[in-house]
Amino acid sequence: MTMSRAKRPFYLNLFKIWLPVGGFVSILHRATGVLLAVAIPLLLWAWQVSLASAEGFAMVQKIVSQGLGAVLYFVVLWAFLHHLLAGVRHLGFDIGWGEARLSARRSAWLVLVSAWVLTAVLL
């Protein structure tokens, strides 16, 4: 037994092993969650400034429409949509929906793709 264990391939080349799509969605769910948590103060700030005056409103509009601000806006929007869709998928699992391997794989792909589609639609 120890022999076979010793002979087992030690294979942690991340370019050669690949997660099943569900694992990929899961890791992105976590990463986007952390990102969104970090974005909370930024969003509160934007909300406050945009409500404080017409100038502030125009300023926030300008920030999210060009340069680094636009990139940040895009990333946060995609992160939010991915996290939301992956979260709904998980709520489905909680009540026993789509737990079979095939349907879980399908819904994982659906989450991955629709997050991008929705981002494009809402941008």
Next chain:
Amino acid sequence: MTRHAGGARSGLTIWLLQRASAVWMALITPVALWQVAGVTDYAAWLALFQPLYVKLIMLLTVIAVLVHAWIGLREVMMEYVQPMRLRLPLLFVFLAASLLCVGWAAHIVWVVV
């Protein structure tokens, strides 16, 4: 079996809070997107947050977001931040920051008249 501070016995409540806040946010998102899509200028943006019920919904939503975020960060740290002397202070800092954010949000909706 060892019991960890901030872990034992609070698991089910935390699990439920995570789901309840998730459901609330999932339900409010389409409504919010619909409302924001109709905003073209500052006056409309301001008018959106004038009714008292909108202020209350916004406050409730901000609280849901913060509760959800805190539980999520706790979950992540339970895996990547093992030493308790590090994890507990971090959780406390996140809690304090969350409370500040609730106060901040209350101030934001309060000044809209």
